[in-house]
Amino acid sequence: MDVLDLTRLQFAVVTIYHYLFVPLSICLAATAAGLQLAWMRTSRDKYLHLTKFVGKLLIVTFAVGVVTGLVQEFQFGLGWSAFARFYGDVFGPTLAIEGMLAFFLEATFLALWYFGWDRLPRRLHAATIVIVAVGTLLSAYIILAANSFMQNPVAYALDPETGRAHLTSFTELLTNEVVLAAFPHTMAGAAMAGGGVLLAIGVWQARSHTAFRTLSRLGAWITLAGGLGTVISGDHLGKVMTDVQPMKMAAAEALYETTTGAPFSVFAIGELGHDRPFFSIEVPKLLSFLGTGSFDGTVQGIDDLQAAYVAQYGPGSYVPMIPVAFWTFRLMMGAGILAMVFGAYHLWKTSELRRFTVLRRLPVLLRPGTGDPRWYRRFVLLAPLLPAAANTFGWIFTETARQPWLAFGISKVADGVSPGLTSAEVIASLAGFTVVYGLLAVVWCRLVMHLSRKPLEGDGTGATEKTEPEPVPAY
DSSP: OOHHHHHHHHHHHHHHHHHTTHHHHHHHHHHHHHHHHHHHHHOOHHHHHHHHHHHHHHHHHHHHHHHHHHHHHHHHHHHOHHHHHHHHHHHHHHHHHHHIIIIIIIHHHHHHHHHTTTTSOHHHHHHHHHHHHHHHHHHHHHHHHHHHHHHSOOSEEEOTTTOOEEESOHHHHHTOHHHHHHHHHHHHHHHHHHHHHHHHHHHHTTTTOHHHHHHHHHHHHHHHHHHHHHHHHHHHHHHHHHHHOHHHHHHHHTOOSOEETOOEEEEEESOOSSSOOSEEEEETTHHHHHHHSSTTOEEOOHHHHHHHHHHHHOSSOOOOOHHHHHHHHHHHHHHHHHHHHHHHHHHHHTSSGGGSGGGGGSOTTTOTTSOOOHHHHHHTTHHHHHHHHHHHHHHHHHHHTTTTEEETTTEEGGGTSOTTOOHHHHHHHHHHHHHHHHHHHHHHHHHHHHHHHSOOTTOTTSOOOOOOOOOOOOO
16 A cells, blocks of 8 residues: 555544544533433423533543544644645635634533532533533534535635635535535434434333433433434435536446436445446436435436546546445435434334234234334344444545545545655554544443443432532530
8 A cells, every 4th residue: 555545544533533433522522411401491400410420421421532633633734734735725714613622612601511510500511511412512613614525615716826725605514515514414313323322322221220211212212313413414415416516426336327216225235346346236216316305317427527627627537436335325324214213113122002902913023012022122223323323434435535635625535644654654654543442431431431321410220410418406
């Protein structure tokens, strides 16, 4: 592997690992805020206990996310300084605002929330966690706006003297049609990621506290709702993608010839070349609907797009890695659908429908209200892994199917690598990042398991919430 491939591999490893914690932080912050508001409205103790539990998960996840984010910024400066130098004036405002949100707004108010129990007025204390939740959304939107510039460059102009890009309109950058479509899709994926974690923890600890049963159903609802949100928002994002990056949609289906009423392959066996696979399961006209909104729409093929790009941008290959684009697109959807199935199945199993006699004739596997057998408690560990896999495959597809462009249409990946960078330097830094990330993974998993096994405050069989002793008369 040459320096370019090694640097791309390093960026992929660091970014994918960092993004395992980003959606969790977004979902956990919103969930903690919602639970605290529910406690304030109902005064039910279980919501208070779950608020504190989810908040502790958020703090652990947020801390690891900050560390991995710092590593990501370090490797970006190490491996992609040419890109930063050329587009720094465009990316600078977004990264500065995101830093202010993440390190000042979110961290500050999260600390106020954690240390403010019994010290701040209830409404003011609840406002701190709400601000954290809003801050995570704003931070995510700003970063997505920067990424959307790479997908669909807008609001920039090239300096005729330096050749560097500079920002012409910050508002136009924030209203890029790609970020407007990608933000709801990404947030729905974040909901699935957080919901899967809460579902798994709730099922595993349901026997220790009744509040965990509520947590498992809440996680299932969040997972299912997030899945439905990804389907709806993904449909819109696919149409925007077809408009601004038609090669990406063509690569997702390995469609080499421009086709009207193009089918979508659910599964295929064989080479993804000009000849169709010798076996495939296709849904007629579905690709045209996904890309254009019409079952009879026309989807441009790879060959025609390659010829058009050569005429527009000059000689070279503008075709991404077709097998990677093809399979990551399907693995993304498959993992997301399975995560939704987990959520729906758990809601069915824990529903009150068992009072209907006719449902007792169903197999035990499908019968609601029959408890959580041991096999299910082990199988539910897939609940947090499936959304994480769906998010990962989605980002791999988004970034690799844009190749060879770093910023679509104006800069190639090879142009952004730091000059003078050697393979040894990349390998050494990647090894160091791997060690750091391995340690962080162990720490995060151990802390989450410790928090999950620890009795909730108010548990009738364990710890109770600490209160000041009532005064008694002295004689």
